[in-house]
Amino acid sequence: MPENDTTPAIEFQGVVKRFGDNVVLDGLDFTVAQGDRVTLIGPSGSGKTTILRLLMTLEEANEGLILIDGDPYTHEMRGGKRVAIPDKRRSLVRRRVGMVFQQFNLFPNMTVLENIIEAPIHVLGKSKAEATTIAEALLDKVGLAEKRDERPTKLSGGQQQRVAIARALAMEPEILLLDEVTSALDPELVADVLGVLRNIAETTDITMLIVTHEMQFAREVSNRVLMFDKGKIIEEADPETIFTSPTHERTQEFLRAVL
Amino acid sequence: MDETSAWSWEHAAAVLPDLLEGLQITVLATVVGMVIASVLGLVVAMVRRSGLRVVTIPVGFLVEFIRSTPLLVQLVFANLLFTQFPSLTIGCVVLGVHYATYMSEVYRAGIDAVPKGQWEAAVALDLPRSRTWGAVVLPQAIRNTLPGLGNYAVSMFKETPFLFAIAVVEMYTAAQQYGADTFRYMEAITMAGLLFLLVSYPTSLLVRRLENRLA
Numbered sequence: 379m380p381e382n383d384t385t386p387a388i389e390f391q392g393v394v395k396r397f398g399d400n401v402v403l404d405g406l407d408f409t410v411a412q413g414d415r416v417t418l419i420g421p422s423g424s425g426k427t428t429i430l431r432l433l434m435t436l437e438e439a440n441e442g443l444i445l446i447d448g449d450p451y452t453h454e455m456r457g458g459k460r461v462a463i464p465d466k467r468r469s470l471v472r473r474r475v476g477m478v479f480q481q482f483n484l485f486p487n488m489t490v491l492e493n494i495i496e497a498p499i500h501v502l503g504k505s506k507a508e509a510t511t512i513a514e515a516l517l518d519k520v521g522l523a524e525k526r527d528e529r530p531t532k533l534s535g536g537q538q539q540r541v542a543i544a545r546a547l548a549m550e551p552e553i554l555l556l557d558e559v560t561s562a563l564d565p566e567l568v569a570d571v572l573g574v575l576r577n578i579a580e581t582t583d584i585t586m587l588i589v590t591h592e593m594q595f596a597r598e599v600s601n602r603v604l605m606f607d608k609g610k611i612i613e614e615a616d617p618e619t620i621f622t623s624p625t626h627e628r629t630q631e632f633l634r635a636v637l
Numbered sequence: 638m639d640e641t642s643a644w645s646w647e648h649a650a651a652v653l654p655d656l657l658e659g660l661q662i663t664v665l666a667t668v669v670g671m672v673i674a675s676v677l678g679l680v681v682a683m684v685r686r687s688g689l690r691v692v693t694i695p696v697g698f699l700v701e702f703i704r705s706t707p708l709l710v711q712l713v714f715a716n717l718l719f720t721q722f723p724s725l726t727i728g729c730v731v732l733g734v735h736y737a738t739y740m741s742e743v744y745r746a747g748i749d750a751v752p753k754g755q756w757e758a759a760v761a762l763d764l765p766r767s768r769t770w771g772a773v774v775l776p777q778a779i780r781n782t783l784p785g786l787g788n789y790a791v792s793m794f795k796e797t798p799f800l801f802a803i804a805v806v807e808m809y810t811a812a813q814q815y816g817a818d819t820f821r822y823m824e825a826i827t828m829a830g831l832l833f834l835l836v837s838y839p840t841s842l843l844v845r846r847l848e849n850r851l852a
Contacts, residue, residue, distance in 0.1 A: 434761050472763045483758035487776040496772065497762035549762060 387585040393442035404609040413583045417596035420606030430555040476551030480558040482538040484530035491526040516544040536567030648824040659811030667794045673733025678740025716803040728800045743785035747778035787844030
């Protein structure tokens with residue numbers, strides 16, 4: 379829980395992530411305030427997705443600390459030494475973070491409804507009835523109420539992604555990570571998914587971290603844009619500024635290429 | 638001489654009741670053996686995946702040992718070692734343990750075939766280990782293993798004649814006994830072979846259809 383309004387939702391302190399010899403994040407420092415909508419942009423391989431994966435504990439940082447609401451997440455300093463936090467304690471922090479994946483990653487052996495109620499029941503300890511009520515409201519919100527008993531494989535990519543969004547929201551996360559959520563979709567299905575996300579941005583105060591190639595969406599939804607290059611933030615500003623008058627040469631190049 | 642070497646339809650018919658009785662034992666041994674192999678194989682696959690060297694190394698050694706020695710030797714050895722148990726029980730257990738080592742590989746492949754994204758979604762939802770395995774990974778992995786399970790069931794069924802070595806009267810032993818009593822081996826063995834074919838060929842076809850449906 380936030381200690382007060384000024385405690386950042388997310389704080390990276392000197393985070394280093396290496397894959398073999400390849401340094402993906404190079405001593406990264408940055409904070410995200412409560413309720414911020416931050417879009418991470420930059421060329422592929424610049425470390426954007428790695429940041430989301432670190433926040434979901436799908437990868438582990440080699441150095442540095444990550445704090446969620448001021449709480450140490452995967453590592454903490456004890457007696458001047460960086461020590462790993464056991465998974466039991468990590469999981470309590472992880473529960474506040476939700477993620478939507480590029481490939482949806484719905485469970486094909488469960489129905490749409492079962493996908494959504496699985497974690498609320500088995501992680502949050504909700505009753506099946508309560509979890510179902512919440513899930514139905516969320517399905518309604520993403521416009522898929524009538525698909526509750528379908529298998530995910532019977533749905534279009536756009537519908538699957540909206541179910542995945544509902545599944546993440548059912549855990550009532552304080553932080554939502556969106557990892558290129560429209561990249562695997564046919565162009566005509568992108569609008570529905572973005573519409574759902576826009577709606578969530580407008581009606582909730584969830585902190586959002588967004589990796590996307592949809593610059594228009596980033597412009598509409600986010601209040602901050604971070605430009606990454608080679609594992610470092612090279613420029614940051616509000617979307618208006620960064621999309622209309624970027625200062626860094628690499629940002630200008632990048633935006634010319636994608637816009 | 639002429640009389641004994643000519644094919645006798647009478648003997649071919651007369652051996653059938655004995656063979657059908659033996660077939661029941663053959664099927665029983667296969668079913669019990671496959672149940673043991675399926676359960677134990679899954680346990681072995683999960684233990685080997687745990688990454689705990691204290692258990693993975695001895696289990697790995699045991700699996701290699703069982704796979705590198707003949708089933709026939711294992712049957713006779715176990716029968717000599719555990720004289721207090723009925724031969725049929727020993728036969729079922731040895732068949733089960735032997736095939737568990739193969740089944741564990743089928744499970745391993747089945748588990749590996751579950752996409753990485755499924756594990757990651759389970760982490761993202763903070764699912765406990767028991768749900769990750771029980772509700773997400775295994776239901777998908779086991780679906781992947783059904784054709785392998787079917788193929789090994791057919792293969793085990795065809796290996797039950799080895800139970801002859803420990804005096805379990807399954808179908809092949811029944812045929813041998815009929816042959817010994819009447820000197821009509823040709824009829825007895827031919828009919829036994831036909832019965833094996835009659836059961837295993839349709840089963841293989843079923844397994845293949847299952848494979849195609851799951852593919």
